[in-house]
Amino acid sequence: MHRTKIAVAEDALGANETIARANREDFDRAGVAVINLMSAPGAGKTTLLERSLGDLDGVRAGVLEGDVQGSLDADRIAALHVPVTQLNTDAGFGGECHLDANMVRSAIPSVPLDELDLLVIENVGNLVCPAEFRVGEDARVMVCSVTEGEDKPLKYPLMFRACELVVINKLDLLPHLEFDLERLLVNLDAVHPEAERMLVSARTGEGVEAWREWLAAVPERVGAPA
């Protein structure tokens, strides 16, 4: 059974790449830069977006919200008057644990690409499968909360390797945790030394300015000739 399963998975990944490329062409044609934002459940992706998307130095941002069920996060983003499209994954068996290129493809007609410079795709909270499925993005970013422990890069290396930026969130809780930030960074170096990293507290706003600047610079960076 296991061998069969792996074979099916590889076929699915091949199809996924093909569809991701088609998404990418649509995004490029519309001149929209795309971020795939990932994390474990409750790491603070939506709060980070709430803190930053309302004012991106003139960059027009929209969000595609991936959730197994419900529209809680989309409602939070919509309150900022940022265009948001909800994509629920629960049509799969009990709910897909990640977005794939085809799910994103099905949502593209509902995204007002002409009105955007930047689309943030907020993936399902999960540190495994989202890293395996490109959706047509220009950059992958993960949010990692200090409440999750220092060992996560070693336990979920693919996710940490897949992302060019790791946003370390909930810094405000550090005084109340037995958490060794140095050790997290050493563990991150062990699996992805080139990863950019930012220290933030989405709740207090600490460090969020650097994230906002990084995000606002994505369209120009991506649009520039390679």
Add this chain to the structure above:
Amino acid sequence: MHRTKIAVAEDALGANETIARANREDFDRAGVAVINLMSAPGAGKTTLLERSLGDLDGVRAGVLEGDVQGSLDADRIAALHVPVTQLNTDAGFGGECHLDANMVRSAIPSVPLDELDLLVIENVGNLVCPAEFRVGEDARVMVCSVTEGEDKPLKYPLMFRACELVVINKLDLLPHLEFDLERLLVNLDAVHPEAERMLVSARTGEGVEAWREWLAAVPERVGAPA
């Protein structure tokens, strides 16, 4: 593509049920009660086990550790002189995001069932897929950290519905969070009103005695005629 994928998934779930029953027969034959312990990454499953497995009122406990990669958690459990078997899921494409019955089946020969009354299977940190795959367990338990936010039962309803006990962890952080415990419980009631719930801090030990008693009572509860 989506339809094909769902069909394959349903076949896989059917095969999984068959293998889960075979596991269950092996566990029953050995007189071992089995818990499937699930949570998001970093919710504190291992710390909770560290706090409780060393002294279970004479109940002989062992652990099967599921991780994408590495043996960090298994090493922590082994330090308690509790028998532990490591099961890594990274043979799949980039790492499976859950344990399934076949993975557990492959590990059974390495588990000293004859020396155990209780086996805790610590699943991969993920709030989606682990809930979909029975592995031959008697009871499913999840750990939910207050740092993850109150909305999680609404966003990952299958996981909260699958578990008969929800252990709400990291209570010691409540004074430092904007977290409404009442709202979490209301949300849990909305998806699974019958779920038993426990409030603990695995770090300070608050509430852990109730968990230890619950765990120690599982073999007798399970072994009793229905």
